[in-house]
Amino acid sequence: MGGYTADPNLNSSNCGTEGARTNVDHILQELPNKTVGGVWGSPSYWNSSAGQFVYFVGSGDHAKAFKLSNGLLPHTATSQSPESWGYPGGDVVISSNGSTPGTGIAWNTGSNGVLYAYDATNLGRELYNTSQNSGRDGLPSGSYSKFSVPTVANGEVFVGTHSTLDIFGLFKTTPPTLTLSSVSPNAGPVGTSVTLSGSAFGATQGSSTVNFGNVTANVTSWSDTSIVATVPSGLPTGPINVTVTVGGQTSNSQTFNVTTLSTPAYNNTGTSDDSNPTAASFDGHGNSYSAQALQGVGITPGSKVPFNGVTFTWPTPASGQPNNWQANGQVIPVSGGGTLAFLGASANGASTGTFTVHYSGGGTQTFNLTVSDWTLGGGTMSPSPGNQIVVTMSYRNTPTGKQTHKPYVFYIQVTLTVPSGQTIQSVQLPTTESPGQIHIFAIGTK
Numbered sequence: 001m002g003g004y005t006a007d008p009n010l011n012s013s014n015c016g017t018e019g020a021r022t023n024v025d026h027i028l029q030e031l032p033n034k035t036v037g038g039v040w041g042s043p044s045y046w047n048s049s050a051g052q053f054v055y056f057v058g059s060g061d062h063a064k065a066f067k068l069s070n071g072l073l074p075h076t077a078t079s080q081s082p083e084s085w086g087y088p089g090g091d092v093v094i095s096s097n098g099s100t101p102g103t104g105i106a107w108n109t110g111s112n113g114v115l116y117a118y119d120a121t122n123l124g125r126e127l128y129n130t131s132q133n134s135g136r137d138g139l140p141s142g143s144y145s146k147f148s149v150p151t152v153a154n155g156e157v158f159v160g161t162h163s164t165l166d167i168f169g170l171f172k173t174t175p176p177t178l179t180l181s182s183v184s185p186n187a188g189p190v191g192t193s194v195t196l197s198g199s200a201f202g203a204t205q206g207s208s209t210v211n212f213g214n215v216t217a218n219v220t221s222w223s224d225t226s227i228v229a230t231v232p233s234g235l236p237t238g239p240i241n242v243t244v245t246v247g248g249q250t251s252n253s254q255t256f257n258v259t260t261l262s263t264p265a266y267n268n269t270g271t272s273d274d275s276n277p278t279a280a281s282f283d284g285h286g287n288s289y290s291a292q293a294l295q296g297v298g299i300t301p302g303s304k305v306p307f308n309g310v311t312f313t314w315p316t317p318a319s320g321q322p323n324n325w326q327a328n329g330q331v332i333p334v335s336g337g338g339t340l341a342f343l344g345a346s347a348n349g350a351s352t353g354t355f356t357v358h359y360s361g362g363g364t365q366t367f368n369l370t371v372s373d374w375t376l377g378g379g380t381m382s383p384s385p386g387n388q389i390v391v392t393m394s395y396r397n398t399p400t401g402k403q404t405h406k407p408y409v410f411y412i413q414v415t416l417t418v419p420s421g422q423t424i425q426s427v428q429l430p431t432t433e434s435p436g437q438i439h440i441f442a443i444g445t446k
Contacts, residue, residue: 029072036077037061040088041147044106049099050121053078055106057090063108063116065123079123085111088146094120095152107157113144115159115168130168140164176200180251183242188231189261191331191358191426193220194242196227198251201244208246212256218364231258233358233425261426264330266315266322268439277397279320282374282439283347286399289374289407291319293393299409305442307390307411310341312442327353327438329431334424336445341413343390344440345374350384351438353430355414361422367414371438375405387412409441 037058044055052068062084064077090108097103104120105127115137119125130137143161151158156169180198188194202208205222210229221228227244237260241253272280272288280288299305301323302316315323324344325332334340340357352370359365370384375396383389388411396407418424424445430438 031073032075035075036064037089041091041149044092044094046094046096046104046120047099048096048104048121049101053120055092055094057085057092057108059087059089060084061089063090063092063106063118063123065106065120081116081118081123082126083110083116087111091149093150093152096120107150107152109148109150109159111144113139115139115150115157137168139166178244178246178249178251180242180244180254183254183256186255187257187259189259189331190231190233190235191261191428192231194229194231194256196229196242196244197225198244199225200246201225201227202246208244211243211245213240230364231256233363234361261331261333263333264325266317266324267328268324268326269320269322270324270439271319272397273319274397274402276320277401278399280397284437287403288397290393290395290397290402293395297391297393299391305343305390308341308388308413310444310446312343312444315441323441325429325440327429327433327440329429331426331428332443334427334443334445336424338416338418339413339446340416340424340427341411341444341446342440343409343411343442344371344438345408345410346371346436346438347374348436349373349377350381351433351436353433353438355430356428357416357424358426358428359419359422360425361419363419363422365416369412369414371412372408372410373436374407376408378405383410
């Protein structure tokens with residue numbers, strides 16, 4: 001910690017000025033007794049991106065790291081190893097790729113004849129020791145040599161013993177091969193979500209791609225062994241090769257059978273006859289639109305509903321039969337102009353969800369829509385922004401009969417940015433909505 005400086009003029013006589021000097025050995029800092037065990041080796045120093053560290057391995061003590069602050073050491077260790085060793089302690093050696101974060105390793109040969117490796121910024125994190133696989137890595141039994149310091153050179157660690165020089169290095173490994181093992185499901189229309197399983201995809205997507213034939217798919221999830229992608233628009237029906245491209249390398253292919261996109265079945269029964277009100281439950285609580293009340297405002301199964309320049313077709317099923325889509329990720333074929341319009345309403349509160357449009361060239365566009373509550377909260381709310389009332393009925397059906405909460409059907413539209421030379425192919429309804437449920441009766445364009 002300090003050093004003696006020879007001074008030929010030194011005179012320790014109390015009569016001289018030399019006796020009053022306090023800077024002879026230039027001590028910068030003294031740590032409290034027993035901060036580390038008895039030191040028989042040399043401290044080590046590492047200037048890392050996380051700061052400057054000094055390391056000690058005292059006799060009967062742990063390996064300890066002290067992080068310098070303003071050129072001084074703290075009185076307690078910043079981190080220490082889980083293990084401690086008897087006489088003579090040890091000497092820490094640091095290897096790193098300069099000051100690159102995450103590359104610092106602290107090496108020490110313990111008095112128990114085991115070579116240890118720790119995270120140099122946190123000695124509490126042990127990376128390796130030779131006893132983990134003593135049959136392969138263990139130093140010769142009884143050959144531990146006191147004061148033997150590990151030496152790191154050319155990516156290898158050299159440890160001398162009484163009888164051997166042991167050399168440790170990295171195993172040569174073969175990088176995993178980019179492999180596409182399966183696509184599930186292996187058939188479906190445009191817009192189908194598929195899971196690709198395999199190896200060496202990489203932890204994140206970056207510039208990597210999934211291709212259905214020559215069309216790049218939109219990816220929603222990516223890991224080293226699993227990818228979730230959406231079957232892109234613009235594909236012919238029939239079998240097509242699916243591949244993954246990573247870093248300019250393309251995987252083997254798996255076959256996906258593109259099928260014709262059909263209109264999904266309705267999954268909610270929203271209209272009941274006044275004579276049988278329990279035959280439907282628009283809101284999940286047994287309440288529904290009245291077929292007679294709808295007829296009174298000009299809406300019957302299969303009828304045309306013109307509004308704001310769009311002519312919709314009301315669902316054809318009779319009352320008591322499923323007649324609307326309660327949004328759950330359904331992909332619905334659509335064609336037409338650049339404005340997409342919906343007839344619908346939400347149950348259990350005005351609800352918001354994310355819709356996705358698929359274009360013929362494989363592109364997509366997403367947007368959020370809020371659809372008003374079908375009774376406007378029993379008449380306590382106004383329509384949500386962008387919602388227009390198409391029809392208003394004077395009552396709704398409940399399990400016990402008519403109720404004068406006025407139900408509504410709303411018009412909502414969104415202006416799309418259609419890529420040049422492409423057309424709308426389909427729209428995917430939200431997979432989740434909040435706080436209630438979005439219901440769609442019809443979709444149109446203009």
